[in-house]
Amino acid sequence: MLLRTLAILAIATSVQAQQKDPGLAFDAYTAQAFKDWGAVGLAVAVVKDGKVVFAKGYGLQELGKPAGVDTNTRFSIGSTTKAMTAAAIGMLVDEGKVRWDDPVTKYLPTFQLYDPYVTRELTVRDLLTHRAGLGNADMLWYQSDNTPEDVLRLIRYARPAYSFRSGWIYQNVMYAAAGAVVAAASGMPWEEFIRTRIFAPLDMRGSVPTLAETTGQPNVASPHDKVKGRVQVIENASVDQVNAAGSIWSSVADMSKWMRFMIDTGRVGGRALLKPGTWNELLTPGFVLPNGYYPSAQLTGSKFNTYALGWFQQDYAGRRLNFHTGSIDGMVAIIGIIPEERFGVYVLGNLDHVEVRHALLYKAIDTWLGTGTRDWSTDLRAIYARMEAEGDSAQARMEARRIKDTRPSLPLEQYAGTYVDSLYGKAVVTYENGALRLRTSSKQAGRMEHWQYDTFRVTWDAAWRGGPMVTFVLGTDGKPAEVRMSGGILRRK
Numbered sequence: 001m002l003l004r005t006l007a008i009l010a011i012a013t014s015v016q017a018q019q020k021d022p023g024l025a026f027d028a029y030t031a032q033a034f035k036d037w038g039a040v041g042l043a044v045a046v047v048k049d050g051k052v053v054f055a056k057g058y059g060l061q062e063l064g065k066p067a068g069v070d071t072n073t074r075f076s077i078g079s080t081t082k083a084m085t086a087a088a089i090g091m092l093v094d095e096g097k098v099r100w101d102d103p104v105t106k107y108l109p110t111f112q113l114y115d116p117y118v119t120r121e122l123t124v125r126d127l128l129t130h131r132a133g134l135g136n137a138d139m140l141w142y143q144s145d146n147t148p149e150d151v152l153r154l155i156r157y158a159r160p161a162y163s164f165r166s167g168w169i170y171q172n173v174m175y176a177a178a179g180a181v182v183a184a185a186s187g188m189p190w191e192e193f194i195r196t197r198i199f200a201p202l203d204m205r206g207s208v209p210t211l212a213e214t215t216g217q218p219n220v221a222s223p224h225d226k227v228k229g230r231v232q233v234i235e236n237a238s239v240d241q242v243n244a245a246g247s248i249w250s251s252v253a254d255m256s257k258w259m260r261f262m263i264d265t266g267r268v269g270g271r272a273l274l275k276p277g278t279w280n281e282l283l284t285p286g287f288v289l290p291n292g293y294y295p296s297a298q299l300t301g302s303k304f305n306t307y308a309l310g311w312f313q314q315d316y317a318g319r320r321l322n323f324h325t326g327s328i329d330g331m332v333a334i335i336g337i338i339p340e341e342r343f344g345v346y347v348l349g350n351l352d353h354v355e356v357r358h359a360l361l362y363k364a365i366d367t368w369l370g371t372g373t374r375d376w377s378t379d380l381r382a383i384y385a386r387m388e389a390e391g392d393s394a395q396a397r398m399e400a401r402r403i404k405d406t407r408p409s410l411p412l413e414q415y416a417g418t419y420v421d422s423l424y425g426k427a428v429v430t431y432e433n434g435a436l437r438l439r440t441s442s443k444q445a446g447r448m449e450h451w452q453y454d455t456f457r458v459t460w461d462a463a464w465r466g467g468p469m470v471t472f473v474l475g476t477d478g479k480p481a482e483v484r485m486s487g488g489i490l491r492r493k
C-alpha cells in the first residue's frame with residue numbers, strides 16, 4: 001500500500017513539474033519523435049513572451065563522427081531565408097529607397113521576362129508572393145554552372161506557366177531578383193545587407209549568408225539522405241546562386257533571436273528596425289492558396305491558407321500561424337510564429353525531408369498554448385508512410401508500362417553530341433565504355449540506361465538526386481536532332 005501511495009505521489013509530482021515547465025514534456029516527446037522518424041540530427045527552439053523557453057539539440061552533426069548537435073550547430077535554413085529577404089526590402093521601404101508596388105525594372109533596368117507586358121508590370125511585391133506567372137525554373141541554378149547574374153539573365157527564356165497574378169507557383173528565381181533589388185537600392189550586396197542590417201543588430205553571430213562561408217567553420221551539420229535504403233552523408237547542394245531565396249546557414253540559438261524580432265513587431269532591444277506598418281505588411285496575405293499545400297493540412301482543419309511576403313499562413317486552433325519550411329539536399333527547416341501569442345518555434349534537421357519538423361511545430365504550439373493533445377508525430381508518420389507507399393505504387397506502374405524488348409533506333413555512339421537550349425543550357429552526351437553518359441554541368445553527370453525505344457533513364461552519379469527520363473528525337477536525316485528532358489527541348493549543335 002505504501003509503495004502504491006509513493007508511486008501515485010511520484011506521478012502527481014511529475015505531472016505538476018511538467019505543468020510548470022512544459023519543456024519537460026516537449027523534450028521527452030521530441031526525443032521519442034527523433035527516434036521514430038530516424039532523424040540524424042535535430043535542433044529545436046521555442047520562444048514565448050520575449051524569452052527562449054526551450055532550446056536543445058539532438059543526435060549527431062554527421063553520422064560516424066562523435067560531435068553532437070547543440071543549439072549553436074549551424075544548418076542550412078533553406079527557404080526560411082525568404083522572410084529575411086522580405087524584411088530587408090521592408091527596411092528599404094522605410095527608408096524611401098523602395099516601394100512595394102514599384103516595377104522591378106525601376107531597380108533592375110535590364111531585367112526581362114518572356115512576356116514584355118509582365119516585364120513592364122512586375123512589381124517588387126510580385127517577386128515576394130510567387131505570382132509572376134512562372135513555373136519552377138530551378139534548373140537555372142540547382143547543380144548548374146550559371147552565375148547569379150546568369151540566372152537572372154536567363155529567366156527571360158522561361159515561358160509563362162499561368163497568366164500573370166492569376167495563379168501561384170513557388171518560385172526561387174524571383175526571390176533572387178528580390179535580392180538584386182536589395183543590392184541595387186541599398187548599394188551593397190544582399191549578403192552584406194543581411195549581415196549588417198539583420199545579423200549584426202540581432203546579435204546573430206553564428207549565422208552566415210551563404211554555404212561558401214561555412215567552409216572551415218566549426219559546429220556545422222552535414223547533410224544526409226537515404227540511398228539504396230541506407231542513410232548516409234551526402235554532398236551539400238549550394239543555393240548561393242539564388243542567395244536571397246535560401247542560402248543562409250544558422251542555428252536555433254540565432255534563429256530564436258530572429259523569431260523574437262518578428263514577434264516583437266520588428267523590434268530588438270527596444271529599437272525598431274521596421275516601422276509597425278511595414279512589419280504588418282510582411283504578414284499581410286498576398287495570395288490565397290489552395291487548401292492542402294502541405295500534407296499536415298489533412299490534420300490541422302484550417303479554414304484558410306495564404307502566402308504573405310516570405311510567409312505561408314493558415315489558421316490553427318483559432319490563431320493565425322505564420323510559417324515557412326526550408327529544404328535543400330539533406331537539410332530541413334521550419335519556422336512558425338504566432339505574434340498575437342508572442343510565440344514562435346524553429347526546427348532544423350540534417351536528414352533529407354525528415355518531416356518530424358511539421359510534427360514538432362504543431363506539438364510545440366499545443367504544448368505551450370494549450371491548443372490540443374494530438375500525437376502529431378504518430379499521425380503525420382502515418383500520412384507520410386501512405387504517401388511513400390503511393391509513390392512506390394506509381395513507380396511500379398511506370399515500370400509496368402515500360403515497353404520491354406525494344407531497342408534504340410541507332411547504335412549508341414550515334415546519340416553522342418552536344419544539345420543546347422537558351423533556358424536549359426547545355427547537355428553533353430558521351431559514349432564511354434559501351435554506354436551513354438549525360439553531363440549537364442561540371443557538378444552533375446550520370447549514366448544513361450536504355451528504357452524503351454529512344455528513351456533513356458538517367459541516374460546521376462549523386463544517386464540521391466535521382467535523374468530524369470531523356471528522349472532523343474530523330475531528324476529527317478535519321479540522326480538525333482534533339483533531346484527532351486525535364487520539360488525542356490534541347491537541340492543538337
